[in-house]
Amino acid sequence: MxxxxxxxxxxxxxxxxxxxxxxxxxxxxxxxxxxxxxxxxxxxxxxxxxxxxxxxxxxxxxxxxxxxxxxxxxxxxxxxxxxxxxxxxxxxxxxxxxxxxxxxxxxxxxxxxxxxxxxEFPQQINHHKHTIHPLSLLPRSDNDSCEICHGNIKVSYACVDCDFDVCVFCALEPRLLHHQGHKEHALTLMKKESLFECDACHEEAKDSSYVCTTCEFCIHKSCAFSPFIIQSPTYHNHPLTLVYAVPDIHLFFKQYCGICRRYVYPSCWVYYCHKCTYFVHIKCSTSTLPMVNEDEADGMDNDPDLVRFPLPSKESIFDLIVTQCCKYQDNFKDEGEINVTMPITSIDPHIIEKHWSHQIHPLQLLQFTNCENDSDDSDDDRRELICNGCIQPITVSHPSYYACIQCGFFLHSFCATKLPQKLPVGASHFHPDHSLLLEMKDKFYDLVVCGVCRSCTNGFYYHCPTCDIFVDIRCAFLPTRIKYKSHKNHSLVQRPASNSTCSVTRCRNQVGVEYGCETCSSFQINMCGIIIPSRMEHKYDAHPLTLRYPPFFYEGAFYCEICEERVNNQELLYHCSESEHSYHYYCGFWLNNVKLGGTIKVIISDKPHTLALVLKTPTRKKPIHSCSQCFAYYSTYCFLLECDGCGLLACLECPLSGKLQQIALL
Incomplete structure (x- = not known):
């Protein structure tokens, strides 16, 4: 040396x-x-x-x-x-x-x-800013600064005779640069006196830049010297490569930065992992966020009493309703305002002559067994028993239920007899100012919108007559504080929607309620991201569908089996790696708070039609649905009444407003 x-x-x-x-x-x-x-x-x-x-x-x-x-x-x-x-x-x-x-x-x-x-910097250089003498690499005092960038220096290329100092960055940066990000022409180093937008990172800054005088191409000096490969990022499992635009194969969907979750412009320079289809902004690439180890999830739970989401299965939602409702009743039993729908006894009555939700026929107490579904194995269109109250399946885990076979009306015994008829003032975290009453619409196609999750329901809900606010029972008993799988370090608290983007579903939550982290201000989940379970059973396949969190790699394009649209592997989805079945998370579960299949008989054009409540999804074959009566168009997921015989469609507003002559409610 x-x-x-x-x-x-x-x-x-x-x-x-x-x-x-x-x-x-x-x-x-x-x-x-x-x-x-x-x-x-x-x-x-x-x-x-x-x-x-x-x-x-x-x-x-x-x-x-x-x-x-x-x-x-x-x-x-x-x-x-x-x-x-x-x-x-x-x-x-x-x-x-x-x-x-x-x-x-x-x-x-x-x-x-x-x-x-x-x-290994050179010990002596010639610099275009000081041509009188060569500059030598020397230590400098704390008061010295670079003549070009004006930054503080400890070591500089200096001319002691002229008291001239240049920091090592400014001294060694090339005046003329040939860069792979702009192969057409050489880039010239220039000093910017005003804000400009960088063509590499698309952010504004007042900084020295490399400019193509032919193409008006301009990039930050820091972007120009970004490393081509980040070998061991702290936030990802694989090396990241600098690419100068989003690859064409990934332009079908919008792409988002894995660190800040903000949109990645297709023309941005970005760090990219081919194995995971993972993108990171240049400015975010220096982050020191640690990778989350899924195997250490249980060890990071600091409060075992909190409910962990997503719930393990579809049946777990009803389990949560039962558990949280019982806790609620214990907390408010001393206030004397707790009245359940039926007198509490050790044994449920065998017959309920007139239940408040179904007074036209008696309800009979039955026990659910797997044989009820096994007998219909030959029918590919078999339907599970759905409770008309909570709109959740009746299963062997809670086998006791009430039924009106004539109307196809079913209730879990808990929903029929144990739900509070009234939530007193302060009992609801979402609406604490007034009491809420347990209600249900008379017509199965008369849907209400839950003020918490913004989803429709035709089941039981709690209603505030003063404010005309509805809360379905699934949301009424959600805990105020929870844990979530992809955010293991801190608990999440229920709060009003902050008009921010959900960290899980990437949907903007403008109204209703969300769960947010009080420690990490950038992490929040809307209610739809909370209620979807981590596993779903496929209708025709023995393999379960697992809720997958991005990023994960999949060769080629694959499509949702419900809407037939392409699935983005950078978004939350249900997927089975064995059978390769895939669902959008919203197609697989999101819109399941409405019980389908109820029918009415109406007269249309002097002909009788039997209309059933159905969920229509936009597909490439039938992207738009329209009502045959009012001619309203529906291009997104929508609930409509459909004739099973001729396929005629009617919106839900037409029978409610009297535009359809109804013969009978079947």
Whole structure:
């Protein structure tokens, strides 16, 4: 390694020995008094500002400019995320780095790092900003600053005669740059005096830039020198490669940054993982966020009493309703305002003559068994028993239910007898100012919109007559604080919608309620992201569908089996890797809070039609649905009445407003 004396000798300076100096003369290397020692001094400096150098210091390597101990080159040492080079101030993770041999208790020794590339900077350069003399790599005082970028410096390329300093960045940056991101022409370094939008990262900044004078192409200096590969990012499992536009294969869907979750413009320079279809903005690529290890999920739960979402299965939603409703009744039993729909007894009555929700026929108590579905195995269109109250399936886990076979009306015994008829003031976290009454619409096609999740329902709901607000029972008993799988470090609290983008579904939540993290202000989930379960049973296949969280890799395009539209593997979806079945999460479960299949008989054009409540999804074959009566168009997911015989469609408003002559409710 070059010595201090060799450095200055190569700089056209003349050094002579001198033993008589003033008391205030300081050695330029060790910063100690030169008086009383054998020293060199430079004859090119005047007598008042001479450059002094101890003879012993002249034999030291250049590294003494930055550190007093010897340095070792570390190739494989694991550095902390905050370890930064003393010259360039950039992180040293993943780079060959010099460290202090001493490593004593001195903080300066423990935190001294020097990139191998920075240690090998040339000792002398010629610079276009100072053509009179060459510039030498020298340590500088804390008050010195770069003549170009005006940043503070500890080491610079300096001309001592002219008191001219340039930081290592400005000194070594090329004036003319040939870049793979703009192959057509060379880029010229220019200093910008006003804000400009970078063509690489699409962000505005007042900064030096590289400009193509032919194409008006302009990029930040920092973007121009972004590394081509990030070998070991802290936030992803694989290396990331810099690409100069989103690859064409991924332009079918909008892409979002894996760190900030913001949109990635197709023409942006972006870091990309091919294996995971994972994108990161250039500005976000230096993030030190840790990767989340799914295997450590249970160990990170700091409150085992909180309910963890997403729930494991579709049946778990009813389990949650039962559990939370019982907790609620225990909390409010001393207030004397808890009345359930039926008198509480140890045994449910065998017959309910007139239930408040179904007074035209008695309800009979039955027990659900798997045989009820097994008998219809030959029927591909078999339907599970759905409770008309909570709109959840009746299963062997809660086998007791009430039924009116004549009307196809079913209720879990819990929904029929145990639900509170009234939620007193303060019982609902969503609407604490007034009491809420348990109600149900008379007509199965008369849907209400839940004020919490914004989904429609024709089941039971709690209603505030004063504010005309509805809350379906699924949302009425949701806990105020929960845990969530993809955000394991902190719990989430229920709060009013913040008009922000859901961190899971990427839908904007403008009204209703959301769950948000009080520690991480950027993480929130809307109610639709909360209620979807982690597993779904396929209708015709033995393999279950698992709720998948991006990013995950899938070769080629694949399509939702319900709407027949292409599925984005960067969004939440249900997928089975064995059978390769896939559903959009909203097609698979989101719109399941309405019980389908109820029928009415009407007269249309002097002909009788039996209309059944159905859910219509937009497909490539039938992208738009229209009502045969009012001719309203429906291009998104919608509930309509459809004739099973001729396929005639009617909207739900027409029978409610009297535009359809109804014969009977079947």
């Amino acid at each position: 070059i010595s201090v004396f060799e450095l200055f000798s190569n700089s056209d300076y003349t050094f002579v020995e001198c033993t008589v100096v003033r008391d205030d003369n300081i050695c330029h290397t060790c910063n100690k008094a030169a008086q009383g020692s054998d020293i060199y001094f430079c004859t090119r400096h005047n007598s008042l500002e001479r450059f002094y150098l101890h003879m012993t210091c002249s034999k030291l390597p250049v590294s003494v400019y930055l550190h007093e101990h010897s340095l070792n080159l570390e190739e494989d040492l694991i550095f902390g995320d905050d370890a930064a080079c003393n010259i360039c101030k950039e992180r040293v993770v993943g780079s060959p780095t010099y460290t202090c041999v001493s490593r004593n208790d001195d903080v300066d020794c423990q935190n001294f790092y020097l990139h191998k590339t920075c240690a």
